[in-house]
Amino acid sequence: MSKRLTRSEVSLEQTWDLHELFDSNEAWEKEFAQIEDDIQEVVQYQGRLGEGSSILVACLNAYEKLQMRMVRVSTYGYLRASEDGTNQLYQANLSQVSAIVARVNAAASFIQSELLQLPEGTIKGFLEKEEELDTYRSYLLELQDQMPYQLSQETETVLASLGEVLESPFMIYSRSKSSDMEFDPILNENGEELPVSLSLYETRYEQSSDTDERRLAYASYAKTLNQYKNTFAATYATEVKKQVVMSRLRNYDSVEHMLLQPQQVTKEMYENILDIIQTELAPHMRRYIDLKKRVLGLDKMLLCDLKAPIDPEYNPEVTFEEAATHVLEALEVMGPEYMDAMRTAIEDRWVDYADTVGKRSGAFCSSPYGVHPYILMTWSGKMRSTFTLAHELGHAGHFVFANRYQRIHNTRPSKYFIEAPSTLNEMLLSQSLLAKTKDVRARRSVLVQVLGTYYHNFVTHLLEAEMQRRVYRHAEAGKPITASVLCELKGNVLGDFWGDSVEIDEGARLTWIRQPHYYMGLYPYTYAAGLTASTAVAQTIQKEGQPAAERWLEVLKAGGTKEPLELMKMAGIDMSSPEPIRQAVAYVGSLVDELEASFKSEGQ
Known part of the structure; x- marks a missing residue:
């Protein structure tokens, strides 16, 4: 194996294209500085949210615009630092991002504090009076659930201003x-x-x-x-x-x-x-x-x-291009709108898969509102990376639709749901690959990859x-x-x-x-929650085909407008019951059964 390459030594096709976020670091710096000046566009409403529904709408709309700009600035800083953690400029930029996020959060902390201090029934009255507030309904109602745990406005402002310090461990x-x-x-x-x-x-x-x-x-x-x-x-x-x-x-x-x-x-x-x-x-x-x-x-x-x-003797090399073909073929059942997003992700360099010096380990998908998702992974040349690609494309597809059909404050569902779209793509990939062959060793190879997904989510995480x-x-x-x-x-x-x-x-x-x-808080267990749901959804799609896939697309388009149980019920899954969990575990057992049988057939 040759030495690891630097970013400048690998082909552009193996790296993501961040120009849709910012053309250059200078453009990023200019927007960063402008955001500093524009925080006042939100702060001007401080102390006024109880004056009426029109003031509340104006404040939330101003904050939404600031958030959309902040997402682009912070995503660019985060992605640059992830692609090369040894780059001192990228490290400095990421520190600046942490600082401005803390300042914006501190400046806007009055919104939550003031809303929670309004007399009982005020928010409900605002919602009934102002139609434009309806888009913020989920946010406002969820906010009321936090009322018993809210501190004073002064304390909340101090905590928000310490955001950079509080996030320093990570x-x-x-x-x-x-x-x-x-x-x-x-x-x-x-x-x-x-x-x-x-x-x-x-x-x-x-x-x-x-x-x-x-x-x-x-x-x-x-x-x-x-x-x-x-x-x-x-x-x-x-x-x-x-x-x-x-x-x-x-x-x-x-x-x-x-x-x-x-x-x-x-x-x-x-x-x-x-x-x-x-x-x-x-x-x-x-x-x-x-x-x-x-x-x-x-x-x-x-x-x-x-x-x-x-x-080990059946562990063929897989190129990124071959893997992309496998994944796209597996996802055809999802329909043309979904497939258009998947092909664009592959062809337009949404994916950074080179192994380069300073690159963050693991894989993730970042989905800035108003642009498109970006995927980071390191290509291993094996089938496992094919499943990783399918997984991250599942995240990308989710937020392509959530961002397309919802405003920024309604795009992100609960973490409990977040791993369902990604692991569904892995399940569909496994179904597709298994359907293409009856060869014992080829099937065994796929079974091992599916078990790898369950190992990752049901064991590791x-x-x-x-x-x-x-x-x-x-x-x-x-x-x-x-x-x-x-x-x-x-x-x-x-x-x-x-x-x-x-x-x-x-x-x-x-x-x-x-x-x-x-x-990242209670994030690890959500991998298992998502895979439990996606196991059931994949089996439904396998039985019903397009109708089940179309229901799933509606779930993706709903973004964060519904609670996780509601989203999963839209797809026909009741996660308030332990039954889907037991069924998913039983499915893993059936995979092990087939794997054991494949070796017995060869006398091993």
Whole structure:
């Protein structure tokens, strides 16, 4: 493997085109400065929101325009820093973004405070009187739900002005992880030196069929994580303490209660996902891992072996172009309007997939209002990346429609729903690929990828969510959070799920450092919630075809105008019941059954 390339050394086709956001850094700086001057367009309404519905409409419209501009400015800064965290200009720009977001939030904090202090029935009266306020109905009604937890206007303003400071744990984590961490290279069987990076470990080495290479990379990865564990523990502890303090200041029952409230999710819905999947999925996943250990002839199963290909001789290379073709063919059932967005995303450089120095690890889709989505990922050349592409295109498709049919304040649904559109695309891809072949090994390859999706959402992220639950309860009990505590908690979470099937070594205990999701509130469990819903929707589309797909498009177009339970009910799924969760887990069991049968047919 050659050395990692810089941004300037890869072809433009492998990178995203940010010109629709800003033509240049100079244009970005000009707009940034102008926003500073235009904050007054919103502040002029401070102290006046109770004067009448027309004043409230004018204020909210002014704030909406400012938000649309802020989204473009902040997205540009974030995407530039994500593509190259070593670039000092991009780091400085991102710091500026954090600062201006905090200033805008502080300046506009009076809106929420004043509205919550209006006499009971005032907002309802405004809604009845002013037709133009109807677009803000969901926001205004949700705001009333927050009334019991609202602090004084002065306190809310102070907290908003400290936004940059309060978000600093994630900034420190992201910057250190992307630009400061260095990993020892490893040697292959020919004595050639191979580089190791966060992106390479996650997209190449974890999925390597070479056990020595995979475990050497894991050792390099764990060694560097260990060197940073105390710094990252202090950073994460600060984030957790912030959440504990904020929940108590606002008189929530717990941190979980505070973080679930804006998601419009009950504690029961949250705990159903965590408890049912962990309890009922573990036996299926242990069967899968025991099968992998036996087939591969491994002496033991380490965490780094979990993603190793179970049929290493059948692991064909896949180019980005080939993957795009597979994905587009799978999504044809969604109809022409959806497909137009998908083809445009591929052809017009919405996707940044090059592996370059300083690039953020993992994958994400950013969807700035008024432009179009942008996808970041690192291409591995394997089928797993095909599923990642389908996943991120699912996010992109979601917000193409939400942004097209809703105003900015109505585009984003609850986090509980957010992973359903992305994982649905993965399910449709798997259905398409399986329908094309009866070849045992080809089907097995697809089954492994689908199980990879469930592993990602039902295991990796769900166990992150379980880790969060334990960390928050640990902190709320007044116990200290240190590197050794976090390693112990992570080891226990992994051990409880995997039992004797996986050896939980020190490298595994360090993996709490790996994911940024711990800094994003109760986000990890929503991956499992979304995949539970998309499993059911995909099966419905497989049975009904176009009618079910059309219902799903209406769900996407609704954006954030409905609560997550309502959105899922539009698609025919009742997530207030544990039944869809159990059905999704049972489906995973059926995948393992077919995989086991495929090896028995070959006498293995």
